[in-house]
Amino acid sequence: MHKLADPLTGVDAPKYAEVFSPYDGGCVGRVPITPAASIDAVLATAREGARLAGALSRSDRADILAGAARLLELRSDEFARTITAEAGKTIRQARKEVVRAINTLSLSAAEAKSNAGEVIPFDAYRGSENRTGWFSREPLGIVAAITPFNDPLNLVAHKIGPAIAGGNAVILKPSALTPLSAQLLVDALRESGLPPEAITVVHGGRELAAAVVRSRDVRMVSFTGGFSTGESIAREAGLKKLSMDLGGNAPNLVLADADIAAAVEACVSGAFWAAGQNCVGVQRILVDESVLAEFRSRFLAATAALVAGDPAAEGTDVGPMITAAAVGEATAKISEALDAGATLLAGGSSSGNVLEPTVLENVPLNGRLWREEVFAPVVMLQPFTGFDEAIELANSIEFSLHAGIFTASLASAMEAGRRLEAGGVMINDSSDYRFDGMPFGGSKYGSMGREGVRFAYEEMTQPKVVCISS
Numbered sequence: 001m002h003k004l005a006d007p008l009t010g011v012d013a014p015k016y017a018e019v020f021s022p023y024d025g026g027c028v029g030r031v032p033i034t035p036a037a038s039i040d041a042v043l044a045t046a047r048e049g050a051r052l053a054g055a056l057s058r059s060d061r062a063d064i065l066a067g068a069a070r071l072l073e074l075r076s077d078e079f080a081r082t083i084t085a086e087a088g089k090t091i092r093q094a095r096k097e098v099v100r101a102i103n104t105l106s107l108s109a110a111e112a113k114s115n116a117g118e119v120i121p122f123d124a125y126r127g128s129e130n131r132t133g134w135f136s137r138e139p140l141g142i143v144a145a146i147t148p149f150n151d152p153l154n155l156v157a158h159k160i161g162p163a164i165a166g167g168n169a170v171i172l173k174p175s176a177l178t179p180l181s182a183q184l185l186v187d188a189l190r191e192s193g194l195p196p197e198a199i200t201v202v203h204g205g206r207e208l209a210a211a212v213v214r215s216r217d218v219r220m221v222s223f224t225g226g227f228s229t230g231e232s233i234a235r236e237a238g239l240k241k242l243s244m245d246l247g248g249n250a251p252n253l254v255l256a257d258a259d260i261a262a263a264v265e266a267c268v269s270g271a272f273w274a275a276g277q278n279c280v281g282v283q284r285i286l287v288d289e290s291v292l293a294e295f296r297s298r299f300l301a302a303t304a305a306l307v308a309g310d311p312a313a314e315g316t317d318v319g320p321m322i323t324a325a326a327v328g329e330a331t332a333k334i335s336e337a338l339d340a341g342a343t344l345l346a347g348g349s350s351s352g353n354v355l356e357p358t359v360l361e362n363v364p365l366n367g368r369l370w371r372e373e374v375f376a377p378v379v380m381l382q383p384f385t386g387f388d389e390a391i392e393l394a395n396s397i398e399f400s401l402h403a404g405i406f407t408a409s410l411a412s413a414m415e416a417g418r419r420l421e422a423g424g425v426m427i428n429d430s431s432d433y434r435f436d437g438m439p440f441g442g443s444k445y446g447s448m449g450r451e452g453v454r455f456a457y458e459e460m461t462q463p464k465v466v467c468i469s470s
Contacts, residue, residue: 079101120133170199287382330378
């Protein structure tokens, strides 16, 4: 069991919240609850942290981030097993998340050194011939980071890494369901030389989160999570920067000329990775009707080969969902779709929090399963009869993160890249692909800011112009 010290709030005799395994329900750790009444102490610590972090040289920031990356590599087994214990990710998937977090920290270290500003060509403008100068990228001050359960290490690194690279302090509120991995990361950063005050970790409910978000001391809120929570944060925040990843409902198009075997392999992985609890996971697979029978047969065979169960077992492909409530929400949407005429091709039942990989067809396009993010190991097959229809079906949702398309035609791929309404279009790969250095964020109603180390760093810093007149 991981026992986490109450770091910097100064609250005496803190109460603790236990953290439970989503697979067997056992207690795997506990965290100190931060009372909402202690917000003044939290903010005082963060203000001092902002002063100390802003005084660090860019070299110091880079060394701290690179040092933490090395500690993650040395302790990768501990990090992976913690992810599996608290989030239910399979151990193989957890190891990959650790590798990604190492990369995120390394990219952040590089950003601290390389993205310091630019020379401004003042003499390129009439009347400014006798001026020279530059702009630098300066810290905002305090960044509030609110993170979800599904990537409890790397999504925390995506907020903390760029914030530190930019010289900011962070108030981190990790998911109450998966706070242990976040604390291990914070410990590694402090061990690598980060002033303890530069990251304040808080654990609590909505009242605490609202107090952090409302504070005028907090200059930016970076949030990953549900749409309704994002709306609440926007209402509470007032005049400050907001960056939000509010989920998706990814379409994946399989054209008649696609490599069907490759498309099946990518879509099975993208649909059922992390038990489907993935904002860019494959949810809607749109298949040209001429190849639907072949795709369906291969997809169902590959799905049937997956092993669902104990996430700590090396051979497990699909672990548990995070809570019984999450399983109940997913099965309710499945039942609604079946009652409305959908066809169940695979799965649909659960054991504990393990929901079998589930495949449906003929899902009504006006139902919740089609229109909402399911965030579960559930995927839908939908035929189309032409490219225009495929694009229309793909774009029928009012928010989108990623889309995927499988085709041998460069012209079709390029047209899809132009017409698909998504934050990213993956060609001959599933919507699930993400590189930690690329801009990452939503399209249409779900779009607010971008993650990806360089892009988050620029969101978390502000230009300062210095102009010298001769």
